[in-house]
Amino acid sequence: MAAPLMSLQRCCKQASLHLCVRRRLWSGSAATPPSVYKRLLLALTQRFYDVEFLLNWRSQLKSKALKKKNAYYHFTKEQYGENIASAYFVLNMKGAFRYAGQSEWFRSDSRGKFSWDFVNHKDSALEEVDMSHTVINQIGLANLVGNPLRTLTLRGCHEVDDWALARLHVFQDTLEELDISYCPHITIGGLAALRNLKGLRRLNVSSLPRLSSPGLVIILLEEMLPRCQVTAMGYDLSFTQVGGNEEEEGRELRGR
Incomplete structure (x- = not known):
């Protein structure tokens, strides 16, 4: 949100300066009146702060909605128990789940x-638990703590980042399958936190756009989790793409 807003601000300021100069020229001569397009630009610059306010307001609403969706279900837990609270959270987020011992x-x-x-x-x-394409984040994961999760799918979750992966250590005694594919904010730093999941048997890290050296990262993941089958689709795994960051990423993933 910050980048588009700054771009809009620069555009409006430049247009405002340009039009102020032109208005002085128009007022001092009998030049042709400004075109409709130029008058529209002038009106937009005069309304810049209104637009800025609306953009900020929209951003705040989005942030509040995200916080509300990921809020801890304390009242539900107190009234109905931990399992029901977790289930209710998943369904409210448009996710899916399966109870232990049931199909x-x-x-x-x-x-x-x-x-x-x-x-x-x-x-x-x-x-x-399948939370694919939901807005779950590191705060919302607290609603799943206490469940002996064997499988957790976070495919395509745009709010899942390195902080969320760091929180998965609470499932280290039970988690066997993890899907974090197509999560745009995951970096090598978050993948390093998966070393705590020693019981992991399947890991899907397909199409993580912030990995600059995916081929090397996958090799290091397999080294870090030797009993885990790593799935990595959507990458050019040739080592010709590896640049100067490979040593740094290797150290970060190994944690030293």
Whole structure:
């Protein structure tokens, strides 16, 4: 949001300066009146702060909505227990889950509607959770703590970053499968935190755009998690692309 706003600000200031000069020329001579386009530009520069206010207001609303969606379900936990609170959080985020010892999946539909039958399983913990393409972040992950998760899918989650990966250590005793593919904010620093997941058997790191040397990173991941099958699609894995950052990334992933 900051970059487009700064770009708009520069554009408006330049246009304002240009038009002020032109207005002085127009006032001192009998030149042709400004065109409709130039008058529109002048009006926009005069309304710049209104536009800036609207953009900031929109950004604040988005931030508040994200914070609300990822809020900790303390009241639900106190009233119905930890398992129901976790299940309710997942469904409210338009995710899906499966209880331990059951084959049925509970999930929301495209409108966010879901069956309330999950409340009949108060004593069952969540074993598999699919939060693909939701807005879950590191704060929202707190709602899943306490469940013996074996599978966690975070595919295409734009709010999942290195801080979120660092929090996954709470599942180190149970987590076997993790999908963090297509998450645009994950870097080598976040992947280094996965060393705590010693029980991990499958890891999907496909199409992470912020990895500058994916071929090297994948090799180091396999070294760091020797019993884990690493899936990495969507990369050019040839080492001809490796530049001067490979040594730095290697040290960061190894943690030394």
